[in-house]
Amino acid sequence: MAMPLKATIKSWANSRFAPARLVYRVCHWGLFGCRLVADARFRSETVGAWKHRGHYHQRPTYTEANRYPVLFAECTRHCAGLARPKLLSFGCSSGEEVFTLAQYMPQADIVGVDINDWCLAECRRKDIQHRHTFHHRRSAEYEREQGFDAIFCLAVFQHSDNRSNADNSVAVGHTFAQFEENILLLDAKLKPGGLFIIEYADFRFTDTACAARYTPLDFPKNRLLRRHPLYGPDNRKVADQHDSPRIFVKQG
Numbered sequence: 001m002a003m004p005l006k007a008t009i010k011s012w013a014n015s016r017f018a019p020a021r022l023v024y025r026v027c028h029w030g031l032f033g034c035r036l037v038a039d040a041r042f043r044s045e046t047v048g049a050w051k052h053r054g055h056y057h058q059r060p061t062y063t064e065a066n067r068y069p070v071l072f073a074e075c076t077r078h079c080a081g082l083a084r085p086k087l088l089s090f091g092c093s094s095g096e097e098v099f100t101l102a103q104y105m106p107q108a109d110i111v112g113v114d115i116n117d118w119c120l121a122e123c124r125r126k127d128i129q130h131r132h133t134f135h136h137r138r139s140a141e142y143e144r145e146q147g148f149d150a151i152f153c154l155a156v157f158q159h160s161d162n163r164s165n166a167d168n169s170v171a172v173g174h175t176f177a178q179f180e181e182n183i184l185l186l187d188a189k190l191k192p193g194g195l196f197i198i199e200y201a202d203f204r205f206t207d208t209a210c211a212a213r214y215t216p217l218d219f220p221k222n223r224l225l226r227r228h229p230l231y232g233p234d235n236r237k238v239a240d241q242h243d244s245p246r247i248f249v250k251q252g
């Protein structure tokens with residue numbers, strides 16, 4: 001019964017009848033207020049997006065352990081000859097990606113970076129043995145980090161509204177310029193021969209100014225067709241689905 005009622009009230013958002021619109025608004029903002037008070041994760045996403053506006057990409061912090069086994073396995077293979085590979089999880093959320101990478105590569109030094117303070121507190125709380133390093137995206141410590149053998153940017157450079165808005169012809173929530181600024185900073189932190197791993201992005205890595213220094217890694221599942229809008233450097237949609245490569249190797 002709960003779902004049909006929720007769907008019905010949602011459908012009243014643009015109703016011709018003022019009372020129906022009022023019921024929708026009261027329910028919508030009432031629920032929003034309750035979540036803001038009761039749910040620390042939701043509060044961090046909402047407050048953080050406001051506090052760091054202009055720097056944010058994906059606001060939701062959803063993640064899970066071993067979310068990208070193919071990408072993690074390819075990176076493990078690539079780093080097999082390194083005694084102590086240094087890895088960066090950019091947009092690490094509450095740390096599952098970092099802890100998963102530590103299982104694939106127990107010898108690795110792993111740094112997690114996020115823009116959400118609550119996520120970073122969660123990462124540090126879970127890292128009982130203090131094996132990993134966590135930085136805020138806008139910290140001096142992150143700026144100083146360098147010499148990575150692999151950088152993961154998974155489900156960071158996207159914005160949910162671009163997938164859910166009925167008219168998604170122009171990117172909202174973030175811009176190509178913001179994306180490229182982050183990519184160039186990350187490029188400077190990656191060693192030649194290192195891997196740049198990017199998945200679920202609204203923009204193309206190959207459109208950025210550093211792309212000429214990279215070639216796609218040659219492995220069977222590097223390109224997977226995804227239903228995910230893709231935007232060009234002018235922030236206009238160029239496709240509703242794409243199979244952009246997910247792993248690139250930085251040339252020497």
Ligand SMILES: C[S@@+](CC[C@H](N)C(=O)[O-])C[C@H]1O[C@@H](n2cnc3c(N)ncnc32)[C@H](O)[C@@H]1O
Binds near residue numbers: 116
């Ligand atoms: C959906 S989660 C992805 C988590 C994990 N990488 C995964 O794929 O499971 C997106 C994360 O990106 C973070 N984020 C958004 N904008 C960011 C930015 N400019 N710099 C660093 N992290 C950012 C969010 O706070 C959030 O934790």
